[in-house]
Amino acid sequence: GAVVSQHPSRVICKSGTSVKIECRSLDFQATTMFWYRQFPKKSLMLMATSNEGSKATYEQGVEKDKFLINHASLTLSTLTVTSAHPEDSSFYICSAVGLSSTDTQYFGPGTRLTVL
Amino acid sequence: SQQGEEDPQALSIQEGENATMNCSYKTSINNLQWYRQNSGRGLVHLILIRSNEREKHSGRLRVTLDTSKKSSSLLITASRAADTASYFCATSGNQFYFGTGTSLTVIP
Numbered sequence: 287g288a289v290v291s292q293h294p295s296r297v298i299c300k301s302g303t304s305v306k307i308e309c310r311s312l313d314f315q316a317t318t319m320f321w322y323r324q325f326p327k328k329s330l331m332l333m334a335t336s337n338e339g340s341k342a343t344y345e346q347g348v349e350k351d352k353f354l355i356n357h358a359s360l361t362l363s364t365l366t367v368t369s370a371h372p373e374d375s376s377f378y379i380c381s382a383v384g385l386s387s388t389d390t391q392y393f394g395p396g397t398r399l400t401v402l
Numbered sequence: 403s404q405q406g407e408e409d410p411q412a413l414s415i416q417e418g419e420n421a422t423m424n425c426s427y428k429t430s431i432n433n434l435q436w437y438r439q440n441s442g443r444g445l446v447h448l449i450l451i452r453s454n455e456r457e458k459h460s461g462r463l464r465v466t467l468d469t470s471k472k473s474s475s476l477l478i479t480a481s482r483a484a485d486t487a488s489y490f491c492a493t494s495g496n497q498f499y500f501g502t503g504t505s506l507t508v509i510p
Binding site: 320322327329330332377379381383390391392393394395396398 | 447501503
């Protein structure tokens with residue numbers, strides 16, 4: 287099956303720094319990637335929809351200047367958490383959808399962000 | 403965010419019993435997937451069922467899909483303590499949904 291990777295899997299940073307998380311589709315081209323955030327013992331919360339070559343669409347309540355998304359190629363989307371604060375600590379998961387609009391959504395393994 | 407609904411939210415059973423979780427969604431789909439997530443870990447893909455399928459089996463897992471009711475169920479037979487995890491459904495189609503999850507605890 288299709289594989290989506292995320293890097294890094296785990297990151298610890300100091301408050302005020304920026305952290306970049308990569309999401310890659312390894313064996314297929316993804317026109318659309320989704321970024322989710324998961325709080326402890328909760329379901330995934332959709333943050334934004336990222337389309338290759340265009341601006342991301344953010345869900346209500348998600349600050350676009352705080353969570354910068356770049357989908358520069360058909361296999362890579364990045365999420366940058368800018369000026370991170372402890373409340374940004376969370377599990378961030380991406381998913382990718384192939385070129386066909388009926389394709390399945392494949393999830394990455396997630397990135398654990400801890401902001402000290 | 404757009405999400406499907408799952409029930410129950412939490413389920414606790416004895417080892418050896420069967421566990422059934424349900425997922426409901428809102429629009430037409432092309433397929434539905436079930437995922438498992440151990441505490442603090444990433445999602446693990448379990449099974450995919452397409453909209454033209456009604457039932458699918460994989461080992462101790464049995465998934466059903468009723469597109470007329472926009473619902474799916476995941477049955478885990480002969481549960482084991484290692485099955486303790488959260489289980490989510492996700493749908494693909496004109497829109498994408500991710501379920502709220504069922505937390506399953508299997509007591510040894």
